[in-house]
Amino acid sequence: MFNLSKTASVANTFVAELRDINIQKDAMRFRNNLHRLGVFFAHEISKTMAYTEIETQTPLGLAKSMVLTTQPVIATILRAGLPFQQGFLEVFDKAECAFITAYRNTKKNGEFTIQMEHISAPNLDGKTVILVDPMLATGLSMVLCAKELIGDYKIKELHICAAIASVEGVNQVKANLPKAKLWVGAVDQEMTSKSYIVPGLGDAGDLAYGAKS
Numbered sequence: 001m002f003n004l005s006k007t008a009s010v011a012n013t014f015v016a017e018l019r020d021i022n023i024q025k026d027a028m029r030f031r032n033n034l035h036r037l038g039v040f041f042a043h044e045i046s047k048t049m050a051y052t053e054i055e056t057q058t059p060l061g062l063a064k065s066m067v068l069t070t071q072p073v074i075a076t077i078l079r080a081g082l083p084f085q086q087g088f089l090e091v092f093d094k095a096e097c098a099f100i101t102a103y104r105n106t107k108k109n110g111e112f113t114i115q116m117e118h119i120s121a122p123n124l125d126g127k128t129v130i131l132v133d134p135m136l137a138t139g140l141s142m143v144l145c146a147k148e149l150i151g152d153y154k155i156k157e158l159h160i161c162a163a164i165a166s167v168e169g170v171n172q173v174k175a176n177l178p179k180a181k182l183w184v185g186a187v188d189q190e191m192t193s194k195s196y197i198v199p200g201l202g203d204a205g206d207l208a209y210g211a212k213s
Contacts, residue, residue, distance in 0.1 A: 001170065002044065005186040005202070009041040015185045018134075018163060019201045030207045031083040034134060034163065039088020041161050041183055045072075046091065046151060059132045071095045072128040072159075074122045075121065077102050077145055080205035081133045084163065088132060096122045098129070112195070116148060124153035134204040136162035136184065138195050139172025146177055159183060163204075166190070166197045 004011055005063060014037045017023045024030055026135060051066040075098035076085040098121035102113040131146055149155060159174060161183040168191060173182055192196040206212060 001174075001182040001184065002102065003184055003187060004040075009040075011185075015163060016192045019199065024202065024207050027208060027210070029105045034083040034208065035087040035090070037163055037185060039090050040077070040087075042088040042091035042130075042134075045159055045161070045181075045183065049128065068092075070128070072130050073098055073122060073124055075100065075145075075149065077130055077133045077141060079209060080135065080203075083159075083208055084132050084134050088130060092130075095191075098122065098124070098149070100148075102141050102145055103139075114144050115139075116144055119145075119148060119152075121149070121153075122176060124149060124155050126154060126156050128157040128159070129155050130159040130161060132161045134163040135197060135200070136160075136165035136169035136173070137191060137197050137200075138166070139169035139176075142169070143172055143176045143203070146180065157181070164188060164197055164200055166200075169197075 004015065014033045017033050018030065050069040052069045054065055054067055055062045056065055072092055073096045074085050074088045074092060075081060096152045100116065101118040102114060102116040104114060119134045129149065135143060136142055146158060146160065158180040160180050163185040164186040165185060165187050167189055170182065171186055173180060188197050188200055192198060
């Protein structure tokens with residue numbers, strides 16, 4: 001697992017601003033910080049991928065360069081993951097995308113189940129898939145969505161990326177998706193009775209796009 005908070009870099013500023021209750025009042029800045037964090041993670045993940053040497057014709061001669069052998073597919077869980085996904089697409093600008101609709105079905109007693117309604121994806125056979133979502137709380141949504149993709153396609157390699165994770169979420173992913181590579185901005189120790197990460201940052205979808213009715 002790659003944990004951003006264990007390394008000093010400017011990207012930790014993006015995480016700090018995502019958490020900041022005052023900065024959160026600016027929805028555009030919140031989305032932009034998710035976007036910038038996506039750019040950073042995409043760069044880090046790109047270091048683990050396969051490259052092919054090519055020759056490029058310049059005005060004065062030939063230059064050798066290393067380019068990605070194949071592009072990944074960037075998948076996200078709607079709606080909070082959209083600005084995070086856009087950051088990845090800024091780096092992997094030829095990548096295809098996949099979109100998953102999943103949500104918590106909460107009962108009156110506070111218990112909930114994860115409902116997944118729809119997946120829109122290209123053919124993922126033999127592809128590297130990067131599944132991104134700002135929050136990895138219980139990990140149930142991430143595991144459910146990832147297993148659905150793995151069940152439908154012969155995915156070559158799976159990366160899972162979250163801005164903020166809980167210890168429980170990390171353990172859930174490790175236990176159920178042992179071959180996946182996990183990338184997180186920070187890991188928090190606690191969750192509320194409603195499974196929100198503490199200190200976390202709140203509801204990423206509401207902060208990015210407005211509160212749900």
